[in-house]
Amino acid sequence: MKYYKNKYSFEKMCQILKVDRSSYYKWLKKGKSKRQLYNEELLVLIRQEYIKSGCLYGSPRITAVLKKNNVACSRPRVEGGYKSRVEGKREIFEYIV
Known part of the structure; x- marks a missing residue:
């Protein structure tokens, strides 16, 4: 509007x-919901792990690292933060690096 x-x-x-x-x-x-706030925090953690890995880890490995660090998440949820929809295709965030 x-x-x-x-x-x-x-x-x-x-x-x-x-x-x-x-x-x-x-x-x-x-204000923002608890879920929105958690998703923003999770996205920061996902990006940090992605950069730490030298931009090599995919969603399964990032999920495993986050779970080792006691972060509650699933692979599809990490994949949603790890990738974005652009023109109907799924592409890795290129602005992370």
């Missing part, structure tokens, strides 16, 4: 999206 605020009226966007204005403002004030 922020993106289109100059193009459309706020009331019209709420009406089209079937969202109460009060609900939208409540959502804006709400």
Whole structure:
């Protein structure tokens, strides 16, 4: 809605999206969830391990290292942080290094 605020009226966007204005403002004030915070921390750890490995480890090895360090995670979850979807293809973060 922020993106289109100059193009459309706020009331019209709420009406089209079937969202109460009060609900939208409540959502804006709400902080990040515990899961979002944990995912951000996990992503930092994944990137650190990836760099430590000389950019060689994949998600299975990174998962094993994190589990040895008592970090609760699964391989699919690590893979989700390790890779990103770009134009329908899965690619390794290139900006890590």
